[in-house]
Amino acid sequence: LIVSYHDAHRKQPHSLCRHFQCIDRRVRVCRDVRKMPLMPPGLPKRKSDEALDDSAPDEKKRSLEKMAQITRHIIHTANAPAAVGPYSQAVRVDNTIYVSGSLGLDPKTGELKNGIKEQAHQSLKNIGEILKAAGVGYGNVVKTTVLLADINDFTTVNDIYKEYFTAKYPARAAYQVAVLPKKALVEIEAIAVAGEIKDA
Known part of the structure; x- marks a missing residue:
């Protein structure tokens, strides 16, 4: 289970069980996804992930501008x-x-x-x-x-x-x-x- 939670929840770790039906409260892994990388380091990018690159918005903008041009x-x-x-x-x-x-x-x-x-x-x-x-x-x-x-x-x-x-x-x-x-x-x-x- 990966859950993003505020610091206040860290003081009351079992309060999450009010929202989830925990089978065993003794076994649970909670991680703050705000600090987790989107992809493991070294893993090749998929084509769909390339859209997340910083350059993608500029390329998309140029493509749309080209489509909008008329001769x-x-x-x-x-x-x-x-x-x-x-x-x-x-x-x-x-x-x-x-x-x-x-x-x-x-x-x-x-x-x-x-x-x-x-x-x-x-x-x-x-x-x-x-x-x-x-x-x-x-x-x-x-x-x-x-x-x-x-x-x-x-x-x-x-x-x-x-x-x-x-x-x-x-x-x-x-x-x-x-x-x-x-x-x-x-x-x-x-x-x-x-x-x-x-x-x-």
């Missing part, structure tokens, strides 16, 4: 229009690519295409170039958002949209807004995931 890449290509504000064409965080809203701007002139059809095509082409720069394609897109200056253009944009995204379409939101930058008629943004995508 960010700014995506830019001259084949798509330059940003018209303080934002990037796209940002890749680990395997996820966030493509900023794309207007129907000609990447060479920076001017808007004329008409809803032309702007919708150009917007989606610009997204394609940005995806390409990120190492992915339209098939990697999992979510899009379509902003329209006039909701009556929804059907027209929808027909053009289906030329770039085929069956197993990405998730999508589409709605009319009060006004778009440069008085554009449509703006489209996308979220893509890098790597091979397998359908369940």
Whole structure:
């Protein structure tokens, strides 16, 4: 029996028997575990015991910090229009690519295409170039958002949209807004995931 007890118990050794059913009070070994080593000297350590080393907390902290780190890449290509504000064409965080809203701007002139059809095509082409720069394609897109200056253009944009995204379409939101930058008629943004995508 190994029992940790206070000095007061040493003066009354038999008081412990009030708490334990002693078979023979004459035979008993009581040791103060506060003064006992965790392991006998010279005994090889087990892997589970290594966690008790002073260095283990630091190693665990470094491991957790490494797991918490994320990698960010700014995506830019001259084949798509330059940003018209303080934002990037796209940002890749680990395997996820966030493509900023794309207007129907000609990447060479920076001017808007004329008409809803032309702007919708150009917007989606610009997204394609940005995806390409990120190492992915339209098939990697999992979510899009379509902003329209006039909701009556929804059907027209929808027909053009289906030329770039085929069956197993990405998730999508589409709605009319009060006004778009440069008085554009449509703006489209996308979220893509890098790597091979397998359908369940």
